[in-house]
Amino acid sequence: MNHIQDVAARLRGLRDALDLSVDDVVRQCDVTPELLAAYESGESDVPVSFLHRLAGAYGVELTALLFGEEPTMNSYFVTRAGRGVKVERTAAYSYQDLAAGFQHRLMAPFMVTIEPSDAPMTLNIHSGQEFNYVLEGELELSVGGHVTRLHPGDSIMFDSLRPHGLRAIGSTARIIAIIS
Structure with missing residues (x-):
């Protein structure tokens, strides 16, 4: 599950980029420091629900956290069958x-x-x-x-x-x- 490590690295990077402490994220996203540490280390898979909450709290795109890519469309976006x-x-x-x-x-x-x-x-x-x-x-x-x-x-x-x-x-x- 290399994806778990990729998401963990993006979480750590986001916290560093925004100069947030562990306590800041714990308070804003309602998780324990131990659970945040497990997410950021890749020891535990990060639920999409947590990523959604984090993205909303800090104004980042869920897609960027999940996949490492920023979305570019703002009027509409078509996903063809089987292409998501x-x-x-x-x-x-x-x-x-x-x-x-x-x-x-x-x-x-x-x-x-x-x-x-x-x-x-x-x-x-x-x-x-x-x-x-x-x-x-x-x-x-x-x-x-x-x-x-x-x-x-x-x-x-x-x-x-x-x-x-x-x-x-x-x-x-x-x-x-x-x-x-």
């Missing part, structure tokens, strides 16, 4: 950014592929809202302690300050996820 910028986040999750070239996004749309896993569900929290639309497969999704199953054609929108996570059931699942 891809990143393998973990063994179970693969993201395809569907608007990587659009500047100053208010939302971040992704095609997410989730592989089935027996590992415990990882819960995330971040500011804003999230919308998930199931394209294929079956998902188990937990939001604020309520667990539900979603099938192709189902969608859910939720307050992403509530602890939430998902996992594929039985076979690979694909969703459109929009984070604001």
